Amino acid sequence: xxxxxxxxxxxxxxxxxxxxxxxxxxxxxxxxxxxxxxxxxxxxxxxxxxxxxxxxxxxxxxxxxxxxxxxxxxxxxxxxxxxxxxxxxxxxxxxxxxxxxxxxxxxxxxxxxxxxxxxxxxxxxxxxxxxxxxxxxxxxxxxxxxxxxxxxxxxxxxxxxxxxxxxxxxxxxxxxxxxxxxxxxxxxxxxxxxxxxxxxxxxxxxxxxxxxxxxxxxxxxxxxxxxxxxxxxxxxxxxxxxxxxxxxxxxxxxxxxxxxxxxxxxxxxxxxxxxxxxxxxxxxxxxxxxxxxxxxxxxxxxxxxxxxxxxxxxxxxxxxxxxxxxxxxxxxxxxxxxxxxxxxxxxxxxxxxxxxxxxxxxxxxxxxxx
Numbered sequence: 298x299x300x301x302x303x304x305x306x307x308x309x310x311x312x313x314x315x316x317x318x319x320x321x322x323x324x325x326x327x328x329x330x331x332x333x334x335x336x337x338x339x340x341x342x343x344x345x346x347x348x349x350x351x352x353x354x355x356x357x358x359x360x361x362x363x364x365x366x367x368x369x370x371x372x373x374x375x376x377x378x379x380x381x382x383x384x385x386x387x388x389x390x391x392x393x394x395x396x397x398x399x400x401x402x403x404x405x406x407x408x409x410x411x412x413x414x415x416x417x418x419x420x421x422x423x424x425x426x427x428x429x430x431x432x433x434x435x436x437x438x439x440x441x442x443x444x445x446x447x448x449x450x451x452x453x454x455x456x457x458x459x460x461x462x463x464x465x466x467x468x469x470x471x472x473x474x475x476x477x478x479x480x481x482x483x484x485x486x487x488x489x490x491x492x493x494x495x496x497x498x499x500x501x502x503x504x505x506x507x508x509x510x511x512x513x514x515x516x517x518x519x520x521x522x523x524x525x526x527x528x529x530x531x532x533x534x535x536x537x538x539x540x541x542x543x544x545x546x547x548x549x550x551x552x553x554x555x556x557x558x559x560x561x562x563x564x565x566x567x568x569x570x571x572x573x574x575x576x577x578x579x580x581x582x583x584x585x586x587x588x589x590x591x592x593x594x595x596x597x598x599x600x601x602x603x604x605x606x607x608x609x610x611x612x613x614x615x616x617x618x619x620x621x622x623x624x625x626x627x628x629x630x631x632x633x634x635x636x637x638x639x640x641x642x643x644x645x646x647x648x649x650x651x652x653x654x655x656x657x658x659x660x661x662x663x664x665x666x667x
Contacts, residue, residue: 306336310524314338314517318467319345319509325409325466331631332586332605333649338521342514352420353459353467354509357474359427360452361502367436367445372453372479372497376446385426386451390494392422393455397489400462406630411583413466416459423455453478453497461487470508477503569625570641570666571595572656578612584632588612590640594624595663603636606651621654621666 311320323344328334364372375386396419403412430448435441457478464471464485475484479500573592576599581587586605593599602622623639630636642651 307525307528310521310528313524314512314521315341315345316469318470319349321466322349322413326413328410329584329586329632330407330409331629338518339514342512342517345509346511346514348417349470349509350511352417352424353463353470353474354507356420356424356452356459357456357477357508358505360449360456361477361505363432364449364453364502365505367432368449370501372500372502373446373450374498375450375495376443378444378447382430382444382447385429386447389423389426389451389455393419393458397458397462397492401489403633404465406633408630408633409466411632414583416462419455419459423452427452450495450498454494457497458489458492460484461489461492473506473508477505479503567625568623571622571624572660572662572664572666573600573620573622573638573640574662575615575618575620578615580607580612581632581634587632588615589634590615592620592622592638592640593662594622594638595661600637601635602638602640603631603634604640604642606640606642606653609651610653615653618653619655619660619662 319341323336323341324334326348327336327340327344364370378386396415399415400412403409403415427448430444432445432448435445435448456474457480460471460474460478461484464487468485471484478497479502480497571594573594575590576593577591579589581589581603584607586607587603588605588607588610590602590604591599592602600622621641623641626639628635628637641654643654644650645652
């Protein structure tokens, strides 16, 4: 973001049109933790409508509404159904179990976007299960009661597990879903590993309200553009020169620039810069900005290093290139992969386009920069 370019995010505008939960969800789902991220109101609107309104919000609304309508507001026990429907219900249950485990693993590695992908895969799975089973039709069939109860029980249990799982991401929305599901207490205080399938049986659903109403993209964007234009006009007006009195000091007197923050030679010596040669380079699936490299630093084994330059470089064209690597940087996990150093690059232009640092002369792998 740059005040000069005027591409700052106005928090008042953000707060007016979006909930805090929506912004949290967008940042954790759209951006890779620790990396630069792109933000636009259009992208936020699309994520809110697709992931929250049509995804989690729709699952909560349709599931709890059907429990209220077909089961007198009480979550049913799983009824007896045919072999095929029972098999599909078991598959949903297994998918939820796997999603919970994957979510936990990814959160431990700070891979928040991938954790949310796992949770939403479970939402998509149960949504398809509900649509295929058609509980609204089962409710009309004389022999469909057992199947109806199995479908609704499976949907409620999936929703309950996901609500607990997503509490750190959507604290306000998950508490609302928790209460509408007939659960007591604070959802954020429930540990996912204490959940057991079937604990929702007999709970009575509360008052059902939309959690994530769908946003009118055109209407919201028109309002945001008007508000941004008004805000820009106000900043321009404030920035106009105002008449001032002649200063008392001589005209040539100027304020001293802020002191530069110098480091000592000892500080610089702590950073180990070494020459490396790129052996392999490839894109990382579902990570638009990251490239994965193996780099020879003159050590026994090449190192794996990740760099956020995929938008500016073709990986196959970088193989064989000599680069400068911060060799003593603590390893860190990104997208489930360990990065064992950092490649140096210049940041060019307002957008900070990366340009890899290198050499005009031949330098051996592993040579130390001083």
